[in-house]
Every structure is written in structure tokens, then in C-alpha cells.
Amino acid sequence: MPLLAEYAITPDVFDTTSYASEEICRLHLDRLREVMLAEGLVRDLRDGEWRQLFATNDREWHRRGKELIRKLATQGRLIHFRPASDERPIDDSGWCAEALATHNLYPLTGGVIVTNRVKAVFEDEELVASVDRLPTAAWWTRRSPSVRLPRTLDAYKEHLELVLHCANSISFIDPYLNPRRGGYQGFGRLLAMAGGRRPAPRIEVHRVCWEEACDKRFRPEFRERIERNFREALEPIARESGLKIEVFLWDDFHDRYVISNLIGISVPYGFDTTTNPSAITTWTRLSRDDRDDVQREFDESSGRHVLKDRFQIP
Secondary structure (H helix, E strand, O other): OOOOEEEEEOHHHHEHHHOOOHHHHHHHHHHHHHHHHHHEEEEEHHHHHHHHHHHOOOOOEOHHHHHHHHHHHHOOOEEEOOOOOOOOOOOHHHHHHHHHHHHHHOOOOOOEEEOHHHHHHOOOOOOEEEHHHHHHOHHHHOOOOEEEEEOOHHHHHHHHHHHHHHOOEEEEEOOOOOOOOHHHHHHHHHHHOOOOOOOOOEEEEEEEOOOOOOOOOOOHHHHHHHHHHHHHHHHHHHHHHOOOEEEEEEOOOOOOEEEEOOOEEEOOOOOOOOOOOOOEEEEEEOOHHHHHHHHHHOOHHHOOOOEEEEEEEO
8 A cells, every 4th residue: 555545534524413423433534534644645535525525614614524524635735636526425325425436537546535424325335434444444544654565667657646636746866866876767757657647846956966886076067967858858857847847956865755645655766666576666755844854955045065056947
């Protein structure tokens, strides 16, 4: 299961009257909050009609539930999804059916979270799980802070798909990233997955200012070759996909990451791929604090590295 997963949640989960007490409702919402704000996205069904339900006082929405929805929206974790069925949902079971219909169009990497009342209607549907029995759902128990994957472009695309399609900002941090060299030649195709949407996400690439296997001094000829390699490999892709890519050249660093507004991931081999199917790597999801600290590390004002130069593509 990818380190970032997408879910659908029916409205009854946020309704205090769906539970034996307000306290039980709060406990379930707190558990959802912990997961969704660290590793989840939630489908805003029928182009935002789902979220609009919580702007009304038609039901006894729990305060923690409304707060969670607000934070999901603020963090860019509510993902608009077009209507998937002809009939507009008129009850919680209808919203579950709508969620399942979207799954048929574009599969959820997580599942559909409901209450016991709605689960009884979809008793045989494994993708649907009651909020108080989530540990019994296979898709919930597959969640993990790390994942083992082949070092192939297809595997990288699969595990970064939601990040590339949904994040507002994405930083690729890899000291030796060179989109014209060897295993990095698929990097442009990875980047292209983030394009074709408005507004376009902010894309940054961070690498060292010197070339691999040379001395670590900043020389004009190194800088010129690095920029030329990036422009020749990525400029056509950037123009076609509507992306602007800013490349930062630093004095020195070692660790490799994907940092976005949705998730931070430690990627030990960076974005270098191989055709050897037995070559495996381990990606690890960072805590929110560590993700933010890595982002600060690659801010020129932090003083933790020396920025030697930068350029933008196109």
C-alpha cells in the first residue's frame, strides 16, 4: 500500500447521533484525524457537494468532525471527485454507493469508512468498513510507515502517484540527480505526472553544485553542464505539462527525499532507477515535524547549507 492513501468517508461518521454517546464519536474522530492528517486524502464527492453538507445545521455534526474537515481542506487533503452516479445521494447509504462508484472509475488506495448502520447495507463489500471496526479491514491494516519496492520507474510512479497528482508543492532532493544520466533518465516522465492541472504545483529540484566523482568545488563549467543537462532533458516536458521547475544547487548534502505539502518520504537511492527486478529499496514516511524540518533545511535562510546557484525551467 502506498505511504499516502485515499479514502472516502460517509457523512454519518461525523454525526454525533450515529453513536451511543458524544464521547464515543469524539474518540473515533480523533483516530481518523491522526491518520488522515498524516497519511491520507479524502474524496470530496460530487465535485464538493459532500463537503457542503457540513456547512449546514441539518444534522448534529460533532465539533471535532467539522474541525477535521476544515483542516483537510486547509492542507489540500480534500480531493474533488466528479459525480460517478446519475442519482444524487439522499442519505448516508447513497453517499456510500457514490463512493463505491468513484472507486470503479479510479480505485481508492484506502477504503470507504462508514458507521455500523451503513455497513449493514453493504455487508458483503470488503472495501466498506465501519469506523469502530477499522482494524478488521484488510486495507486499513496494510497501512505502514514504510514500504519495500523495486527500484524501477513503474514502482516509483505507483507509489508517488497521489503525491504527483494532488500535492500543491513537491521538492525532489537528491544530490546527484542528473536527468540525462543512466537510471535518472526516467525522472522527466515522473515529473510529467504532476502536470496538466491548474494551478500547477510548485516543483523544486535540489542537488549539489558539483558533479559526481569530482572535487566538491563550485566551478562554472560544472554549473553550465548541470544546467544544460536539466534543460535538454526537462524543458520539453515542462512546456508540454505546464510545469515550472526550479533547480537549486547546494554546496553539499547527502540524504534524499520527496517533500510535499501532503507527505515527506525518505528515499535512500533518490530517483535513480534500474532494470534489475531484484534491486529493492525501502521508502519511509517522515513525521510531520521531520518533513517540515527537511523543508527548512533546504531554505537558503536556514544557513544549514550554502546555496551556490539556481535556475528555472523553462
